[in-house]
Amino acid sequence: MATVYRLHPETPQARSVEQIRDALRSGAVMLYPTDTVYAIGCDLNAKSAVERVRQIKQLSNDKPLTFLCSSLSNISEYAQVSDPAYRLIKHLIPGPYTFLLPATKLVPRLVMNPKRRTTGIRVPDHAICQALLKSLGNPIISTSATTAAHAEDTALSPAELFDELDKFVDLIIDDDSSVGYQVSTILDLTEEEPQLVRKGLGWEEVVGWVEV
Numbered sequence: 001m002a003t004v005y006r007l008h009p010e011t012p013q014a015r016s017v018e019q020i021r022d023a024l025r026s027g028a029v030m031l032y033p034t035d036t037v038y039a040i041g042c043d044l045n046a047k048s049a050v051e052r053v054r055q056i057k058q059l060s061n062d063k064p065l066t067f068l069c070s071s072l073s074n075i076s077e078y079a080q081v082s083d084p085a086y087r088l089i090k091h092l093i094p095g096p097y098t099f100l101l102p103a104t105k106l107v108p109r110l111v112m113n114p115k116r117r118t119t120g121i122r123v124p125d126h127a128i129c130q131a132l133l134k135s136l137g138n139p140i141i142s143t144s145a146t147t148a149a150h151a152e153d154t155a156l157s158p159a160e161l162f163d164e165l166d167k168f169v170d171l172i173i174d175d176d177s178s179v180g181y182q183v184s185t186i187l188d189l190t191e192e193e194p195q196l197v198r199k200g201l202g203w204e205e206v207v208g209w210v211e212v
Contacts, residue, residue: 030171066120094125096201
């Protein structure tokens with residue numbers, strides 16, 4: 001049975017954040033809110049936890065996992081960022097955007113796309129995510145907690161989602177937000193010209209920067 005932490009959405013309680021941080025460092029997997037959807041995540045560097053996230057989501061090892069960073073400078077530690085990509089990312093973050101970028105050696109193989117050696121990174125506009133990132137000091141895995149079986153017309157309530165995943169995760173963070181079904185906008189920044197891979201939240205902001 002997962003431990004539930006009820007956090008204030010704008011000013012998360014420091015003691016609870018520290019307890020969650022310690023659990024993540026020990027390999028815990030959590031269900032937590034982001035600025036797009038509720039996500040399943042863990043410490044990027046906790047290999048056993050990353051493997052559990054893949055099992056929960058039934059993802060094969062060749063499917064890359066997105067992770068959250070706290071800032072643009074944090075992104076540059078885990079990805080190679082060209083000057084044009086830097087300007088675009090700086091314009092958009094924090095926000096509901098996933099950037100596909102060439103991975104550096106700091107990105108675990110278990111997370112990246114093994115063929116392209118690329119990784120998906122986000123900088124969330126979400127107080128709880130940012131508090132956890134700053135306290136942990138490492139990026140956090142972020143993969144949608146909802147599944148294809150739950151279409152928008154059969155959307156889960158937070159209580160139903162918590163109940164469904166309670167046996168699979170160690171921690172549940174409740175901030176009284178909805179589950180969320182609006183995905184992030186994905187931008188491929190691996191080439192000279194950025195490419196819009198998926199229209200999601202905030203895609204209008206990339207007009208003029210990317211061909212849509």
